[in-house]
Amino acid sequence: MAVVETRKLTKVYAKAELGAVNEVDLLVREGEFLVFLGPSGSGKTTLLRMIAGLEEPTRGEVRIGGRDVTRLAPRDRGIAMVFQSYALYPHLTVRKNILFPLQAQKVPRARHAEKVEWASSLLGIGHLLERRPRELSGGERQRVALARAIVREPQVFLLDEPLSNLDAKLRASAREELSRFHKRVGTTTIYVTHDQIEAMAMGDRVVVLAQGVVRQIGTPREVYDQPADTFVATFLGSPPMNLMEAGEVIAGFRPEHLLPASLATGPAVPLRLRVATVEYLGAERIVYGVLLGGRFDGQKVVSRIPATVPAAYAADETHDFVVPEDRLEFFERASGKRTGRREFAWR
Amino acid sequence: MPAERGPRRSRLTRAGRWVVLVGFAVALAFPFLWMLVTSFKRTSDLYNTANDPFLFNEPPTLAHLKLLFGETLFLRWLANTTAVGILVVVLTLALAVPAAYALTRLTGRWGPRLGIGIFLTYLIPPTLLFIPLSRLVARLGLQDSLWSIILVYPSFTVPFSIWLLMGFFKSIPRELEEAGMVDGLTRFQAFLRLVVPISVSGILTVVIFTFTLVTQEFVYALTFISSEAHQTVGVGVPIYLVRGDVYYWGSLMAACLITSVPIAILYNVFLDRFIAGFTVGAVK
Structure with missing residues (x-):
């Protein structure tokens, strides 16, 4: 668990253009579930990818657990990420998918079995371990992706629209499950979505973004009842x-x-x-x-x-x-x- | 998922299908049969136009095989070809796999254009290139050495392989490598442990394609290599079994058969992957 902080974090893709992310200052509290909410093109995914280290910031700083990680590779940041497509390794079984980060991080072999057992039972996928990703349903894939993310007990969880590939009915139950999962493991989590229901339902706090700028940070109640500007007022609520x-x-x-x-x-x-x-x-x-x-x-x-x-x-x-x-x-x-x-x- | 059965066809349609299938099978198997029969046929039987060409009208003979194995360096040529094939495959993979990856992932918008540019070099025929290349081979002191063709063959196997593999790598979602990098890999490790195993069809296609090109190449092998002991099958067989206007048909056919059967088997074992390799990206 750790605090995540961004200082004046900026990403500009082409010179003389408005940045995709502009001078974002954020402080994600320990154990918090923070949601980045915004329409497409608002810079929420770019912001997340800069925190993950998959995108290099033009300016600014990323700090995780008090440490400046701006120039560190993703693997050295103590993070785990769940991608929109889940990005399960198609040539490996579920077990090997979950083992993958342990092997890559050189966790002692003796602890592998116990860790896989723990992660898979936490997400109720023990019976799927010998299957391959293509044999799984959308919901099962999402759980495998979460198990793979949790297995090495990261300091921070980054989730990029993990529910957008599920059908509407499954999405509601997955939302609730994800919330429960967060309460149980208590890891600091940053969650990106364009769906205001997900943001309101799961977030401890919501960061509303538009055009690469933070419009408002607050609890779901604050952003809904006291919108900071007309953009937030019209973007939230349907x-x-x-x-x-x-x-x-x-x-x-x-x-x-x-x-x-x-x-x-x-x-x-x-x-x-x-x-x-x-x-x-x-x-x-x-x-x-x-x-x-x-x-x-x-x-x-x-x-x-x-x-x-x-x-x-x-x-x-x-x-x-x-x-x-x-x-x-x-x-x-x-x-x-x-x-x-x-x-x-x-x- | 099991393929859905279509509606029941009429008897005529089914018969028609079988005719086409059997027709093609016979047409494609015929050269092999012809080679097999000729390899064991006495020359007097073969040249008598009154005889049925498909049958042994005189007792079969091993004379052609004796000639092939006893009086030519056929086995040596086979070994040469295999060695060159393997080395060229290794060289091609070592150059084309990283190059194709870099061109698809790391070079931005210019990568694909450069990839097409590289592919175009494949279209320059060896009949034009062998003159400058022979100067190069001479300069390097590699005349009459297998190393000359080991060095030259990648000049046409690498461009094609890069182009083929680029199609493969493009079909692998970027997120997979990113997941690997978040999970603890460097980009290079992500490439080795994720991209390479997922593209195994493409890599196999490159292997088979390269090996076949090497075994059938003629111009370079003929130009750069002169001594009998350094020949490859593709050059040694026609040179030493066609003497003036005398064709040693039996031995020629035996040589062809022995060379082509292993490759045919290799093709068939990997047929599905081979097709996948050439059609990647065609349908998503």
């Missing part, structure tokens, strides 16, 4: 936050806080809305509408109404909605950054 501009201020509210007027408790902003379309999703309905009257006439908004609210909505109907005042977020228009409560002209 459907994204509703944003309305007035003067120098942008007000935002999440679809789940745009509620039928009948549910209002406490001070709230009233909004009248003509329904455009309704998506019925079983547990909830997504109502796409257009505001009527006042300053924001014609502005599109989205509301998320749980199935527990009995009201019915159909296209072209007009309904009264409210947004509780304490659920409003404010951003500066020029920078997009979050600000405190502001005067906002709704009318």
